[in-house]
Amino acid sequence: MIAASVDLDQLQNLTATAPALEDVAPTPAPPTPDIRIGIAQDRAFGFYYPDDLEAFAQAGAKLVPFDALHDPSLPDIDGLFIGGGFPETQMSALSANQPLRHAIKTAIENGLPTYAECGGLMYLCRSLNWQDAQAEMVGVVPADALMCARPQGRGYTRHRPTASHPWGEAAQEIRAHEFHYARLENLPEELIYSRDITRGAGITGAKDGLVIYNLLAGFCHLRNTPSNPWVARFVEFTRQHKHK
Numbered sequence: 001m002i003a004a005s006v007d008l009d010q011l012q013n014l015t016a017t018a019p020a021l022e023d024v025a026p027t028p029a030p031p032t033p034d035i036r037i038g039i040a041q042d043r044a045f046g047f048y049y050p051d052d053l054e055a056f057a058q059a060g061a062k063l064v065p066f067d068a069l070h071d072p073s074l075p076d077i078d079g080l081f082i083g084g085g086f087p088e089t090q091m092s093a094l095s096a097n098q099p100l101r102h103a104i105k106t107a108i109e110n111g112l113p114t115y116a117e118c119g120g121l122m123y124l125c126r127s128l129n130w131q132d133a134q135a136e137m138v139g140v141v142p143a144d145a146l147m148c149a150r151p152q153g154r155g156y157t158r159h160r161p162t163a164s165h166p167w168g169e170a171a172q173e174i175r176a177h178e179f180h181y182a183r184l185e186n187l188p189e190e191l192i193y194s195r196d197i198t199r200g201a202g203i204t205g206a207k208d209g210l211v212i213y214n215l216l217a218g219f220c221h222l223r224n225t226p227s228n229p230w231v232a233r234f235v236e237f238t239r240q241h242k243h244k
Helices: 008-016 050-058 087-096 098-109 119-124 230-242
Strands: 035-040 045-047 061-066 079-082 114-117 125-130 133-136 141-147 153-161 174-180 182-185 192-199 207-212 215-218
Touching: 035 230, 045 119, 050 061, 050 230, 079 098, 079 119, 079 230, 087 098, 087 119, 087 125, 087 133, 114 119, 119 125, 119 141, 119 215, 153 207, 192 215
Parallel strands: 035 061, 035 079, 079 114, 114 215, 125 141
Antiparallel strands: 125 133, 141 182, 153 174, 153 192, 192 207, 207 215
């Protein structure tokens, strides 16, 4: 079938004129981890990019999974990562696990470096409201998450890190994305944000990335790229806090 529409001899001749491929340097072996990052991985939280997770090892961190629905306590960790997912579909079980909610709130209030995206942000709020039901959440973010009938943020985003960013992100514009039906209500005016939104919705329409203690929590989903190596920055922030 291909031979009927492609000149295979000419194609082979063309390949002979192609320059030699450059040798690709092997990926260096990851360093021995000196940092342990807890990561929520369960039915509520599962929006993680595999290559972003692999970057933790290259930055010298070991990811330690835990189940926010069933584990009564956090593992022995130096930092915490709670990604996106569907916490609203599991909000009864998340709320029922009061020991873990209390442990997370206490750990963050005691300065545990923490990063939360979208569903993770919702979980850290006072409450989660969906389909006329309300469930108590962690409560370290002084706001209530409300699920809406229409998306409150959808598509690519751009933001500029502010001076309040705890990881010291570069000053250039960061590209990310968001997709959330939730919005935050009853937000105090005095909250500190680490991102000035130039495209997208974020938390307020103009701001994203709440900073509370050593917590950074927002609706934007980051991607670990050469221009935005957020994993290495978060791990280094965690490392510096550990060795204070």
